[in-house]
Amino acid sequence: MxxxxxxxxxxxxxxxxxxxxxxxxxxxxxxxxxxxxxxxxxxxxxxxxxxxxxxxxxxxxxxRVPLQHLTGRAFFRHVELEVGPGVFVPRPETELLAGWAVEACAELAEPVVLDLCTGSGAIARAVADEVPTARVHAVELDPDAHRWAERNLAGTGVDLRLGDMATAFDDLLGTVDVVVCNPPYIPFEAWESVAVEARDHDPHLALFSGQDGLDAMRTLERRAAELLRPGGVVGAEHADVQGESAPGVFVSTGRWSDVRDHRDLAGRARFVTARLAR
CATH class of the missing domain: 1.10.8 (Helicase, Ruva Protein; domain 3)
Known part of the structure:
Protein backbone atom coordinates (compact mmCIF):
# COMPACT_ATOMS: atom_id res chain seq x y z
CA MET A 1 0.00 0.00 0.00
CA ARG A 64 21.46 14.36 2.55
CA VAL A 65 21.68 14.75 -1.21
CA PRO A 66 19.52 17.84 -1.85
CA LEU A 67 15.96 17.05 -2.83
CA GLN A 68 16.27 19.33 -5.86
CA HIS A 69 19.29 17.38 -7.13
CA LEU A 70 17.15 14.23 -7.07
CA THR A 71 14.19 15.76 -8.88
CA GLY A 72 16.30 18.02 -11.11
CA ARG A 73 14.12 21.04 -10.52
CA ALA A 74 13.37 23.83 -8.09
CA PHE A 75 10.36 26.12 -7.91
CA PHE A 76 11.00 29.84 -7.43
CA ARG A 77 8.11 32.28 -7.29
CA HIS A 78 6.18 31.59 -10.52
CA VAL A 79 8.90 29.75 -12.46
CA GLU A 80 10.44 26.30 -12.51
CA LEU A 81 14.22 25.97 -12.70
CA GLU A 82 16.56 23.17 -13.65
CA VAL A 83 19.14 22.54 -10.93
CA GLY A 84 21.71 19.91 -10.02
CA PRO A 85 25.32 19.40 -8.97
CA GLY A 86 27.43 22.50 -9.60
CA VAL A 87 24.85 25.18 -8.86
CA PHE A 88 23.43 26.73 -5.69
CA VAL A 89 19.87 25.55 -5.11
CA PRO A 90 17.62 28.64 -4.75
CA ARG A 91 15.97 28.97 -1.34
CA PRO A 92 12.39 30.10 -0.63
CA GLU A 93 13.60 33.09 1.41
CA THR A 94 15.32 34.50 -1.67
CA GLU A 95 11.90 34.85 -3.28
CA LEU A 96 11.37 37.87 -1.02
CA LEU A 97 14.43 39.60 -2.48
CA ALA A 98 13.22 38.81 -5.99
CA GLY A 99 9.82 40.22 -5.07
CA TRP A 100 11.47 43.43 -3.89
CA ALA A 101 13.26 43.71 -7.25
CA VAL A 102 9.96 43.23 -9.08
CA GLU A 103 8.32 45.95 -6.98
CA ALA A 104 11.27 48.28 -7.56
CA CYS A 105 10.51 48.08 -11.29
CA ALA A 106 6.84 48.97 -10.88
CA GLU A 107 7.01 52.67 -11.69
CA LEU A 108 9.61 52.41 -14.47
CA ALA A 109 8.65 52.10 -18.14
CA GLU A 110 11.64 49.97 -19.23
CA PRO A 111 13.68 49.25 -16.11
CA VAL A 112 17.26 48.06 -16.47
CA VAL A 113 17.83 45.28 -13.95
CA LEU A 114 21.11 43.60 -13.13
CA ASP A 115 21.33 40.29 -11.23
CA LEU A 116 24.84 39.78 -9.88
CA CYS A 117 25.94 36.29 -8.73
CA THR A 118 22.94 34.88 -10.60
CA GLY A 119 23.72 31.20 -9.91
CA SER A 120 20.88 29.19 -11.42
CA GLY A 121 19.43 32.39 -12.86
CA ALA A 122 16.55 32.32 -10.37
CA ILE A 123 16.19 36.04 -9.65
CA ALA A 124 16.83 37.10 -13.25
CA ARG A 125 14.28 34.57 -14.49
CA ALA A 126 11.67 35.70 -11.96
CA VAL A 127 12.11 39.39 -12.85
CA ALA A 128 11.95 38.66 -16.58
CA ASP A 129 8.81 36.59 -16.00
CA GLU A 130 7.01 39.18 -13.86
CA VAL A 131 8.25 42.39 -15.51
CA PRO A 132 8.07 41.78 -19.27
CA THR A 133 9.16 45.35 -20.04
CA ALA A 134 12.39 45.02 -18.07
CA ARG A 135 15.78 44.69 -19.69
CA VAL A 136 17.37 42.08 -17.47
CA HIS A 137 21.09 41.31 -17.32
CA ALA A 138 22.82 38.65 -15.23
CA VAL A 139 26.35 37.49 -14.51
CA GLU A 140 27.84 34.37 -12.93
CA LEU A 141 31.49 33.66 -12.16
CA ASP A 142 31.45 29.88 -11.83
CA PRO A 143 31.42 28.06 -15.21
CA ASP A 144 29.37 25.12 -13.91
CA ALA A 145 26.71 27.36 -12.40
CA HIS A 146 26.74 29.48 -15.56
CA ARG A 147 25.79 26.42 -17.61
CA TRP A 148 22.73 25.89 -15.40
CA ALA A 149 21.81 29.56 -15.78
CA GLU A 150 22.07 29.20 -19.55
CA ARG A 151 19.44 26.47 -19.44
CA ASN A 152 17.11 28.40 -17.17
CA LEU A 153 17.40 31.72 -19.01
CA ALA A 154 17.24 30.37 -22.55
CA GLY A 155 14.50 32.12 -24.49
CA THR A 156 13.80 34.70 -21.78
CA GLY A 157 15.70 37.58 -23.37
CA VAL A 158 17.99 37.90 -20.33
CA ASP A 159 21.51 39.02 -21.19
CA LEU A 160 23.58 36.38 -19.36
CA ARG A 161 27.35 36.69 -19.10
CA LEU A 162 30.17 34.66 -17.60
CA GLY A 163 32.29 36.89 -15.40
CA ASP A 164 33.10 38.52 -12.07
CA MET A 165 30.53 40.84 -10.51
CA ALA A 166 33.40 43.15 -9.51
CA THR A 167 34.19 43.97 -13.14
CA ALA A 168 31.23 42.87 -15.27
CA PHE A 169 29.02 45.16 -17.33
CA ASP A 170 31.33 48.11 -17.94
CA ASP A 171 28.97 48.89 -20.83
CA LEU A 172 26.16 49.58 -18.32
CA LEU A 173 27.99 51.91 -15.94
CA GLY A 174 25.68 54.59 -14.55
CA THR A 175 22.59 53.32 -16.38
CA VAL A 176 21.12 50.55 -14.21
CA ASP A 177 17.87 51.08 -12.28
CA VAL A 178 17.93 48.00 -10.05
CA VAL A 179 20.86 45.88 -8.90
CA VAL A 180 19.92 42.68 -7.08
CA CYS A 181 22.25 40.07 -5.65
CA ASN A 182 22.26 36.93 -3.54
CA PRO A 183 25.99 36.89 -2.76
CA PRO A 184 27.95 34.38 -0.71
CA TYR A 185 27.75 35.50 2.92
CA ILE A 186 28.84 32.69 5.24
CA PRO A 187 32.02 33.31 7.30
CA PHE A 188 34.74 30.68 6.87
CA GLU A 189 34.60 29.95 10.59
CA ALA A 190 30.92 28.95 10.34
CA TRP A 191 31.73 25.86 8.26
CA GLU A 192 30.45 23.37 10.83
CA SER A 193 27.11 25.14 11.26
CA VAL A 194 26.16 24.94 7.58
CA ALA A 195 23.45 22.42 6.69
CA VAL A 196 24.88 19.22 5.21
CA GLU A 197 22.92 19.66 1.98
CA ALA A 198 24.54 23.04 1.37
CA ARG A 199 28.02 22.33 2.77
CA ASP A 200 28.49 19.09 0.85
CA HIS A 201 26.62 19.86 -2.36
CA ASP A 202 26.35 23.60 -3.07
CA PRO A 203 29.39 25.26 -4.67
CA HIS A 204 31.56 26.79 -1.94
CA LEU A 205 32.00 29.84 -4.17
CA ALA A 206 28.30 30.52 -3.58
CA LEU A 207 28.49 30.04 0.18
CA PHE A 208 31.60 31.43 1.85
CA SER A 209 32.85 35.02 1.83
CA GLY A 210 35.83 35.83 4.03
CA GLN A 211 36.31 35.87 7.78
CA ASP A 212 33.16 37.87 8.54
CA GLY A 213 31.07 36.74 5.57
CA LEU A 214 30.88 40.25 4.11
CA ASP A 215 33.69 40.31 1.53
CA ALA A 216 31.24 39.86 -1.36
CA MET A 217 28.88 42.46 0.16
CA ARG A 218 31.69 45.03 0.13
CA THR A 219 32.45 44.21 -3.50
CA LEU A 220 28.75 44.51 -4.32
CA GLU A 221 28.51 47.91 -2.63
CA ARG A 222 31.41 49.28 -4.69
CA ARG A 223 30.22 47.84 -7.99
CA ALA A 224 26.56 48.80 -7.50
CA ALA A 225 27.64 52.41 -6.87
CA GLU A 226 29.33 52.36 -10.29
CA LEU A 227 26.54 50.59 -12.16
CA LEU A 228 23.47 52.38 -10.84
CA ARG A 229 22.13 55.67 -12.09
CA PRO A 230 21.70 58.32 -9.35
CA GLY A 231 18.59 57.31 -7.41
CA GLY A 232 18.89 53.67 -8.50
CA VAL A 233 18.47 50.92 -5.91
CA VAL A 234 20.33 47.83 -4.78
CA GLY A 235 19.11 44.84 -2.80
CA ALA A 236 21.18 41.97 -1.40
CA GLU A 237 20.48 38.93 0.74
CA HIS A 238 22.53 38.25 3.87
CA ALA A 239 22.68 35.89 6.85
CA ASP A 240 20.16 36.40 9.63
CA VAL A 241 22.97 37.43 12.00
CA GLN A 242 24.05 40.21 9.60
CA GLY A 243 21.00 42.42 10.09
CA GLU A 244 23.22 45.25 11.31
CA SER A 245 26.59 44.51 9.73
CA ALA A 246 25.29 44.13 6.16
CA PRO A 247 23.48 47.51 6.13
CA GLY A 248 26.58 48.90 7.81
CA VAL A 249 28.59 48.14 4.68
CA PHE A 250 26.42 50.63 2.78
CA VAL A 251 26.03 53.22 5.53
CA SER A 252 29.78 53.43 6.14
CA THR A 253 30.62 54.68 2.64
CA GLY A 254 28.26 57.67 2.65
CA ARG A 255 27.17 56.89 -0.91
CA TRP A 256 23.70 55.62 -0.05
CA SER A 257 20.37 56.85 1.28
CA ASP A 258 17.32 54.90 2.46
CA VAL A 259 19.45 52.06 3.75
CA ARG A 260 17.15 49.58 5.45
CA ASP A 261 17.00 45.94 6.35
CA HIS A 262 14.11 43.59 5.64
CA ARG A 263 12.91 40.52 7.54
CA ASP A 264 11.70 37.23 6.13
CA LEU A 265 8.40 35.52 6.94
CA ALA A 266 9.94 34.01 10.07
CA GLY A 267 10.92 37.46 11.34
CA ARG A 268 14.64 37.00 10.68
CA ALA A 269 16.82 39.68 9.13
CA ARG A 270 17.15 38.61 5.49
CA PHE A 271 18.12 41.30 2.97
CA VAL A 272 19.31 44.90 2.79
CA THR A 273 18.27 47.60 0.31
CA ALA A 274 19.71 51.04 -0.40
CA ARG A 275 19.38 53.92 -2.84
CA LEU A 276 22.33 55.56 -4.56
CA ALA A 277 22.48 59.18 -3.45
CA ARG A 278 21.63 61.71 -6.14
Missing part, protein backbone atom coordinates in the same frame (compact mmCIF):
# COMPACT_ATOMS: atom_id res chain seq x y z
CA UNK A 2 1.22 3.47 -0.85
CA UNK A 3 0.28 4.73 2.62
CA UNK A 4 2.60 2.21 4.27
CA UNK A 5 5.42 3.14 1.91
CA UNK A 6 5.01 6.84 2.64
CA UNK A 7 5.14 6.18 6.37
CA UNK A 8 8.25 4.01 6.03
CA UNK A 9 10.08 6.45 3.76
CA UNK A 10 9.15 9.42 5.92
CA UNK A 11 10.48 7.68 9.04
CA UNK A 12 13.74 6.91 7.27
CA UNK A 13 14.25 10.52 6.28
CA UNK A 14 13.32 11.76 9.75
CA UNK A 15 15.89 9.40 11.31
CA UNK A 16 18.49 10.80 8.89
CA UNK A 17 17.85 14.33 10.13
CA UNK A 18 15.99 15.65 7.09
CA UNK A 19 14.01 18.71 8.18
CA UNK A 20 10.81 18.05 6.22
CA UNK A 21 10.65 14.28 5.70
CA UNK A 22 6.97 13.93 4.83
CA UNK A 23 7.06 16.82 2.38
CA UNK A 24 10.19 15.42 0.75
CA UNK A 25 8.54 12.00 0.32
CA UNK A 26 5.55 13.69 -1.32
CA UNK A 27 7.75 15.57 -3.77
CA UNK A 28 9.80 12.47 -4.58
CA UNK A 29 6.60 10.55 -5.26
CA UNK A 30 5.40 13.33 -7.55
CA UNK A 31 8.71 13.11 -9.39
CA UNK A 32 8.55 9.33 -9.79
CA UNK A 33 4.88 9.36 -10.83
CA UNK A 34 5.14 12.57 -12.90
CA UNK A 35 2.16 14.06 -11.12
CA UNK A 36 1.25 16.87 -8.73
CA UNK A 37 0.76 16.72 -4.95
CA UNK A 38 -2.95 17.33 -5.40
CA UNK A 39 -3.31 14.26 -7.60
CA UNK A 40 -1.43 11.87 -5.32
CA UNK A 41 -4.73 11.12 -3.55
CA UNK A 42 -5.79 9.32 -6.74
CA UNK A 43 -2.87 6.88 -6.50
CA UNK A 44 -3.49 3.69 -4.50
CA UNK A 45 -0.30 1.79 -5.12
CA UNK A 46 3.00 1.78 -6.99
CA UNK A 47 4.46 -0.64 -9.50
CA UNK A 48 7.53 -2.67 -8.55
CA UNK A 49 9.70 -0.37 -10.68
CA UNK A 50 8.26 2.73 -9.01
CA UNK A 51 8.86 1.28 -5.55
CA UNK A 52 12.47 0.48 -6.51
CA UNK A 53 12.96 4.04 -7.77
CA UNK A 54 11.52 5.49 -4.59
CA UNK A 55 13.80 3.29 -2.48
CA UNK A 56 16.79 4.53 -4.47
CA UNK A 57 15.82 8.20 -4.17
CA UNK A 58 14.94 7.99 -0.48
CA UNK A 59 18.29 6.32 0.23
CA UNK A 60 20.07 9.21 -1.49
CA UNK A 61 17.97 11.81 0.32
CA UNK A 62 18.80 10.08 3.60
CA UNK A 63 22.45 10.67 2.69
Missing amino acids: LRDGRRRWGSRLAEAGVESPDSDVTLLLCHVLDTSPGRLVLVDDLSDDQVAEMERLVAQRAE
Whole structure:
Protein backbone atom coordinates (compact mmCIF):
# COMPACT_ATOMS: atom_id res chain seq x y z
CA MET A 1 0.00 0.00 0.00
CA LEU A 2 1.22 3.47 -0.85
CA ARG A 3 0.28 4.73 2.62
CA ASP A 4 2.60 2.21 4.27
CA GLY A 5 5.42 3.14 1.91
CA ARG A 6 5.01 6.84 2.64
CA ARG A 7 5.14 6.18 6.37
CA ARG A 8 8.25 4.01 6.03
CA TRP A 9 10.08 6.45 3.76
CA GLY A 10 9.15 9.42 5.92
CA SER A 11 10.48 7.68 9.04
CA ARG A 12 13.74 6.91 7.27
CA LEU A 13 14.25 10.52 6.28
CA ALA A 14 13.32 11.76 9.75
CA GLU A 15 15.89 9.40 11.31
CA ALA A 16 18.49 10.80 8.89
CA GLY A 17 17.85 14.33 10.13
CA VAL A 18 15.99 15.65 7.09
CA GLU A 19 14.01 18.71 8.18
CA SER A 20 10.81 18.05 6.22
CA PRO A 21 10.65 14.28 5.70
CA ASP A 22 6.97 13.93 4.83
CA SER A 23 7.06 16.82 2.38
CA ASP A 24 10.19 15.42 0.75
CA VAL A 25 8.54 12.00 0.32
CA THR A 26 5.55 13.69 -1.32
CA LEU A 27 7.75 15.57 -3.77
CA LEU A 28 9.80 12.47 -4.58
CA LEU A 29 6.60 10.55 -5.26
CA CYS A 30 5.40 13.33 -7.55
CA HIS A 31 8.71 13.11 -9.39
CA VAL A 32 8.55 9.33 -9.79
CA LEU A 33 4.88 9.36 -10.83
CA ASP A 34 5.14 12.57 -12.90
CA THR A 35 2.16 14.06 -11.12
CA SER A 36 1.25 16.87 -8.73
CA PRO A 37 0.76 16.72 -4.95
CA GLY A 38 -2.95 17.33 -5.40
CA ARG A 39 -3.31 14.26 -7.60
CA LEU A 40 -1.43 11.87 -5.32
CA VAL A 41 -4.73 11.12 -3.55
CA LEU A 42 -5.79 9.32 -6.74
CA VAL A 43 -2.87 6.88 -6.50
CA ASP A 44 -3.49 3.69 -4.50
CA ASP A 45 -0.30 1.79 -5.12
CA LEU A 46 3.00 1.78 -6.99
CA SER A 47 4.46 -0.64 -9.50
CA ASP A 48 7.53 -2.67 -8.55
CA ASP A 49 9.70 -0.37 -10.68
CA GLN A 50 8.26 2.73 -9.01
CA VAL A 51 8.86 1.28 -5.55
CA ALA A 52 12.47 0.48 -6.51
CA GLU A 53 12.96 4.04 -7.77
CA MET A 54 11.52 5.49 -4.59
CA GLU A 55 13.80 3.29 -2.48
CA ARG A 56 16.79 4.53 -4.47
CA LEU A 57 15.82 8.20 -4.17
CA VAL A 58 14.94 7.99 -0.48
CA ALA A 59 18.29 6.32 0.23
CA GLN A 60 20.07 9.21 -1.49
CA ARG A 61 17.97 11.81 0.32
CA ALA A 62 18.80 10.08 3.60
CA GLU A 63 22.45 10.67 2.69
CA ARG A 64 21.46 14.36 2.55
CA VAL A 65 21.68 14.75 -1.21
CA PRO A 66 19.52 17.84 -1.85
CA LEU A 67 15.96 17.05 -2.83
CA GLN A 68 16.27 19.33 -5.86
CA HIS A 69 19.29 17.38 -7.13
CA LEU A 70 17.15 14.23 -7.07
CA THR A 71 14.19 15.76 -8.88
CA GLY A 72 16.30 18.02 -11.11
CA ARG A 73 14.12 21.04 -10.52
CA ALA A 74 13.37 23.83 -8.09
CA PHE A 75 10.36 26.12 -7.91
CA PHE A 76 11.00 29.84 -7.43
CA ARG A 77 8.11 32.28 -7.29
CA HIS A 78 6.18 31.59 -10.52
CA VAL A 79 8.90 29.75 -12.46
CA GLU A 80 10.44 26.30 -12.51
CA LEU A 81 14.22 25.97 -12.70
CA GLU A 82 16.56 23.17 -13.65
CA VAL A 83 19.14 22.54 -10.93
CA GLY A 84 21.71 19.91 -10.02
CA PRO A 85 25.32 19.40 -8.97
CA GLY A 86 27.43 22.50 -9.60
CA VAL A 87 24.85 25.18 -8.86
CA PHE A 88 23.43 26.73 -5.69
CA VAL A 89 19.87 25.55 -5.11
CA PRO A 90 17.62 28.64 -4.75
CA ARG A 91 15.97 28.97 -1.34
CA PRO A 92 12.39 30.10 -0.63
CA GLU A 93 13.60 33.09 1.41
CA THR A 94 15.32 34.50 -1.67
CA GLU A 95 11.90 34.85 -3.28
CA LEU A 96 11.37 37.87 -1.02
CA LEU A 97 14.43 39.60 -2.48
CA ALA A 98 13.22 38.81 -5.99
CA GLY A 99 9.82 40.22 -5.07
CA TRP A 100 11.47 43.43 -3.89
CA ALA A 101 13.26 43.71 -7.25
CA VAL A 102 9.96 43.23 -9.08
CA GLU A 103 8.32 45.95 -6.98
CA ALA A 104 11.27 48.28 -7.56
CA CYS A 105 10.51 48.08 -11.29
CA ALA A 106 6.84 48.97 -10.88
CA GLU A 107 7.01 52.67 -11.69
CA LEU A 108 9.61 52.41 -14.47
CA ALA A 109 8.65 52.10 -18.14
CA GLU A 110 11.64 49.97 -19.23
CA PRO A 111 13.68 49.25 -16.11
CA VAL A 112 17.26 48.06 -16.47
CA VAL A 113 17.83 45.28 -13.95
CA LEU A 114 21.11 43.60 -13.13
CA ASP A 115 21.33 40.29 -11.23
CA LEU A 116 24.84 39.78 -9.88
CA CYS A 117 25.94 36.29 -8.73
CA THR A 118 22.94 34.88 -10.60
CA GLY A 119 23.72 31.20 -9.91
CA SER A 120 20.88 29.19 -11.42
CA GLY A 121 19.43 32.39 -12.86
CA ALA A 122 16.55 32.32 -10.37
CA ILE A 123 16.19 36.04 -9.65
CA ALA A 124 16.83 37.10 -13.25
CA ARG A 125 14.28 34.57 -14.49
CA ALA A 126 11.67 35.70 -11.96
CA VAL A 127 12.11 39.39 -12.85
CA ALA A 128 11.95 38.66 -16.58
CA ASP A 129 8.81 36.59 -16.00
CA GLU A 130 7.01 39.18 -13.86
CA VAL A 131 8.25 42.39 -15.51
CA PRO A 132 8.07 41.78 -19.27
CA THR A 133 9.16 45.35 -20.04
CA ALA A 134 12.39 45.02 -18.07
CA ARG A 135 15.78 44.69 -19.69
CA VAL A 136 17.37 42.08 -17.47
CA HIS A 137 21.09 41.31 -17.32
CA ALA A 138 22.82 38.65 -15.23
CA VAL A 139 26.35 37.49 -14.51
CA GLU A 140 27.84 34.37 -12.93
CA LEU A 141 31.49 33.66 -12.16
CA ASP A 142 31.45 29.88 -11.83
CA PRO A 143 31.42 28.06 -15.21
CA ASP A 144 29.37 25.12 -13.91
CA ALA A 145 26.71 27.36 -12.40
CA HIS A 146 26.74 29.48 -15.56
CA ARG A 147 25.79 26.42 -17.61
CA TRP A 148 22.73 25.89 -15.40
CA ALA A 149 21.81 29.56 -15.78
CA GLU A 150 22.07 29.20 -19.55
CA ARG A 151 19.44 26.47 -19.44
CA ASN A 152 17.11 28.40 -17.17
CA LEU A 153 17.40 31.72 -19.01
CA ALA A 154 17.24 30.37 -22.55
CA GLY A 155 14.50 32.12 -24.49
CA THR A 156 13.80 34.70 -21.78
CA GLY A 157 15.70 37.58 -23.37
CA VAL A 158 17.99 37.90 -20.33
CA ASP A 159 21.51 39.02 -21.19
CA LEU A 160 23.58 36.38 -19.36
CA ARG A 161 27.35 36.69 -19.10
CA LEU A 162 30.17 34.66 -17.60
CA GLY A 163 32.29 36.89 -15.40
CA ASP A 164 33.10 38.52 -12.07
CA MET A 165 30.53 40.84 -10.51
CA ALA A 166 33.40 43.15 -9.51
CA THR A 167 34.19 43.97 -13.14
CA ALA A 168 31.23 42.87 -15.27
CA PHE A 169 29.02 45.16 -17.33
CA ASP A 170 31.33 48.11 -17.94
CA ASP A 171 28.97 48.89 -20.83
CA LEU A 172 26.16 49.58 -18.32
CA LEU A 173 27.99 51.91 -15.94
CA GLY A 174 25.68 54.59 -14.55
CA THR A 175 22.59 53.32 -16.38
CA VAL A 176 21.12 50.55 -14.21
CA ASP A 177 17.87 51.08 -12.28
CA VAL A 178 17.93 48.00 -10.05
CA VAL A 179 20.86 45.88 -8.90
CA VAL A 180 19.92 42.68 -7.08
CA CYS A 181 22.25 40.07 -5.65
CA ASN A 182 22.26 36.93 -3.54
CA PRO A 183 25.99 36.89 -2.76
CA PRO A 184 27.95 34.38 -0.71
CA TYR A 185 27.75 35.50 2.92
CA ILE A 186 28.84 32.69 5.24
CA PRO A 187 32.02 33.31 7.30
CA PHE A 188 34.74 30.68 6.87
CA GLU A 189 34.60 29.95 10.59
CA ALA A 190 30.92 28.95 10.34
CA TRP A 191 31.73 25.86 8.26
CA GLU A 192 30.45 23.37 10.83
CA SER A 193 27.11 25.14 11.26
CA VAL A 194 26.16 24.94 7.58
CA ALA A 195 23.45 22.42 6.69
CA VAL A 196 24.88 19.22 5.21
CA GLU A 197 22.92 19.66 1.98
CA ALA A 198 24.54 23.04 1.37
CA ARG A 199 28.02 22.33 2.77
CA ASP A 200 28.49 19.09 0.85
CA HIS A 201 26.62 19.86 -2.36
CA ASP A 202 26.35 23.60 -3.07
CA PRO A 203 29.39 25.26 -4.67
CA HIS A 204 31.56 26.79 -1.94
CA LEU A 205 32.00 29.84 -4.17
CA ALA A 206 28.30 30.52 -3.58
CA LEU A 207 28.49 30.04 0.18
CA PHE A 208 31.60 31.43 1.85
CA SER A 209 32.85 35.02 1.83
CA GLY A 210 35.83 35.83 4.03
CA GLN A 211 36.31 35.87 7.78
CA ASP A 212 33.16 37.87 8.54
CA GLY A 213 31.07 36.74 5.57
CA LEU A 214 30.88 40.25 4.11
CA ASP A 215 33.69 40.31 1.53
CA ALA A 216 31.24 39.86 -1.36
CA MET A 217 28.88 42.46 0.16
CA ARG A 218 31.69 45.03 0.13
CA THR A 219 32.45 44.21 -3.50
CA LEU A 220 28.75 44.51 -4.32
CA GLU A 221 28.51 47.91 -2.63
CA ARG A 222 31.41 49.28 -4.69
CA ARG A 223 30.22 47.84 -7.99
CA ALA A 224 26.56 48.80 -7.50
CA ALA A 225 27.64 52.41 -6.87
CA GLU A 226 29.33 52.36 -10.29
CA LEU A 227 26.54 50.59 -12.16
CA LEU A 228 23.47 52.38 -10.84
CA ARG A 229 22.13 55.67 -12.09
CA PRO A 230 21.70 58.32 -9.35
CA GLY A 231 18.59 57.31 -7.41
CA GLY A 232 18.89 53.67 -8.50
CA VAL A 233 18.47 50.92 -5.91
CA VAL A 234 20.33 47.83 -4.78
CA GLY A 235 19.11 44.84 -2.80
CA ALA A 236 21.18 41.97 -1.40
CA GLU A 237 20.48 38.93 0.74
CA HIS A 238 22.53 38.25 3.87
CA ALA A 239 22.68 35.89 6.85
CA ASP A 240 20.16 36.40 9.63
CA VAL A 241 22.97 37.43 12.00
CA GLN A 242 24.05 40.21 9.60
CA GLY A 243 21.00 42.42 10.09
CA GLU A 244 23.22 45.25 11.31
CA SER A 245 26.59 44.51 9.73
CA ALA A 246 25.29 44.13 6.16
CA PRO A 247 23.48 47.51 6.13
CA GLY A 248 26.58 48.90 7.81
CA VAL A 249 28.59 48.14 4.68
CA PHE A 250 26.42 50.63 2.78
CA VAL A 251 26.03 53.22 5.53
CA SER A 252 29.78 53.43 6.14
CA THR A 253 30.62 54.68 2.64
CA GLY A 254 28.26 57.67 2.65
CA ARG A 255 27.17 56.89 -0.91
CA TRP A 256 23.70 55.62 -0.05
CA SER A 257 20.37 56.85 1.28
CA ASP A 258 17.32 54.90 2.46
CA VAL A 259 19.45 52.06 3.75
CA ARG A 260 17.15 49.58 5.45
CA ASP A 261 17.00 45.94 6.35
CA HIS A 262 14.11 43.59 5.64
CA ARG A 263 12.91 40.52 7.54
CA ASP A 264 11.70 37.23 6.13
CA LEU A 265 8.40 35.52 6.94
CA ALA A 266 9.94 34.01 10.07
CA GLY A 267 10.92 37.46 11.34
CA ARG A 268 14.64 37.00 10.68
CA ALA A 269 16.82 39.68 9.13
CA ARG A 270 17.15 38.61 5.49
CA PHE A 271 18.12 41.30 2.97
CA VAL A 272 19.31 44.90 2.79
CA THR A 273 18.27 47.60 0.31
CA ALA A 274 19.71 51.04 -0.40
CA ARG A 275 19.38 53.92 -2.84
CA LEU A 276 22.33 55.56 -4.56
CA ALA A 277 22.48 59.18 -3.45
CA ARG A 278 21.63 61.71 -6.14
